[in-house]
Amino acid sequence: MVDPTSPFIDGISPKDAIDHMNKVALVERKTRGPHDAAIYRALSPSVVLIITKEAIGSGSVVAGGLILTNWHVVGNFRQVGVIYKPNGEGSQPSSADVVAAQVIKTDPTHDLALLKPASIPAGIRPIALGDRNDFSIGSDVHAIGHPSGEAWTYTKGIISQLRDNYSWNVKPNLSFRADVIQTQTPISPGSSGGPLLSDDGKLVGVNSFKDTTAQAINFAVSVVDVRSFLNATNNVLPANAATNDCKGKVIFDGRDKQNTGFMRSVSSDCTQTADVVFFLPDDQKKPMVAYLDTKGRNKSDAVVFDPSRTANWKYSYWDVDLDDTFPVKGIHVNGELAPKEFQKRCKGKAAPNFQCL
Numbered sequence: 001m002v003d004p005t006s007p008f009i010d011g012i013s014p015k016d017a018i019d020h021m022n023k024v025a026l027v028e029r030k031t032r033g034p035h036d037a038a039i040y041r042a043l044s045p046s047v048v049l050i051i052t053k054e055a056i057g058s059g060s061v062v063a064g065g066l067i068l069t070n071w072h073v074v075g076n077f078r079q080v081g082v083i084y085k086p087n088g089e090g091s092q093p094s095s096a097d098v099v100a101a102q103v104i105k106t107d108p109t110h111d112l113a114l115l116k117p118a119s120i121p122a123g124i125r126p127i128a129l130g131d132r133n134d135f136s137i138g139s140d141v142h143a144i145g146h147p148s149g150e151a152w153t154y155t156k157g158i159i160s161q162l163r164d165n166y167s168w169n170v171k172p173n174l175s176f177r178a179d180v181i182q183t184q185t186p187i188s189p190g191s192s193g194g195p196l197l198s199d200d201g202k203l204v205g206v207n208s209f210k211d212t213t214a215q216a217i218n219f220a221v222s223v224v225d226v227r228s229f230l231n232a233t234n235n236v237l238p239a240n241a242a243t244n245d246c247k248g249k250v251i252f253d254g255r256d257k258q259n260t261g262f263m264r265s266v267s268s269d270c271t272q273t274a275d276v277v278f279f280l281p282d283d284q285k286k287p288m289v290a291y292l293d294t295k296g297r298n299k300s301d302a303v304v305f306d307p308s309r310t311a312n313w314k315y316s317y318w319d320v321d322l323d324d325t326f327p328v329k330g331i332h333v334n335g336e337l338a339p340k341e342f343q344k345r346c347k348g349k350a351a352p353n354f355q356c357l
Helices: 014-021 034-046 223-231
Strands: 047-051 056-062 066-069 079-083 098-107 112-117 140-145 153-171 174-183 195-197 203-210 218-222 249-255 261-267 276-281 288-292 302-306 315-318 328-331 341-344
Touching: 034 047, 034 140, 034 153, 034 195, 047 066, 056 203, 066 203, 079 112, 112 223, 140 203, 153 218, 174 203, 174 223, 203 223, 218 223
Parallel strands: none
Antiparallel strands: 047 056, 047 079, 056 066, 066 112, 079 098, 098 112, 140 153, 140 195, 153 174, 174 218, 195 203, 203 218, 249 261, 261 276, 276 288, 288 302, 302 315, 315 328, 328 341
16 A cells, blocks of 8 residues: 555655646547547557646656656656556546556657656557658648646647758747747647647657747657667767866757757856867767867867766867877876876877878
8 A cells, every 4th residue: 555645756745646636627629520439449558648736737658668758848857757647548547547657758959758667557558650751741740648737639730841850948948949830739838848749640749849939830850860769779968068166058959950869068158158068979889988178269179988878088189289180198087077187198200180200
């Protein structure tokens, strides 16, 4: 037996979760035709309600029994609550329906997160991912989520436009950038993280935000970015590059332009100019690196390497003559970013591209 008032999931107790859910009207949703009804019937069990102590959101069960959602739904929580759709339309969940889920991967730039639930009910099938060929302007799309707390709501609309590398702000200090799908499919707070579905029931986007100044302008992060996020082998990056009292300011956090790994640009003195860039390649055989611009040239004069790919820095190369030759090697102790000693790297003359003559 579990004490229904005991702390659970980042400060939420089962009682808290159910009290929150009691405010949600679980009513049977009407669909607009046999095909639409079939999509809702088949895929609504694969859409979950996500609960934190700050908000609720939506998520999609994908391959491997994992749950795809928005980063802004889970924020900095490492564990959240998940509720699967009760059997029968209109059934009210109980405290036994709240399942803990670990946040195992995030991409704050593209507003994506991946959860691993402690359990998943039998018979729930993952929602298949679509690709760029599964949608176009004018295509019918479907959404299932929990807008304004109205759980397991179905809506339908069309794709109005496709917008690549689109940026948006949620708060003055919180911004995102991704390829997005603009739709007329109605969504509201609580829909965030839920699936945007093609007419054949594939996930083509993650419903993320709406234009609050206009009607019927809603956006989903494209499955193109979703696939890149899910296929990435790791996204472990150091929390910050603190080198002074300001503790660093993140300028950019996401994938590199070549889409080969995760990159984080940091200003160590909290200005708008990055002087440290961390890069974690998707290729696990390659080390994690940090590029340092200590001279303010907008160009790296030091490169720090971590073969373990865990921000445990081992050695670095330094371009002390600022001629791209990097003749000096730094030795790092206890995995710190700053070296403790230096030594000559080449027996002969150092050459560009880390070569020795």
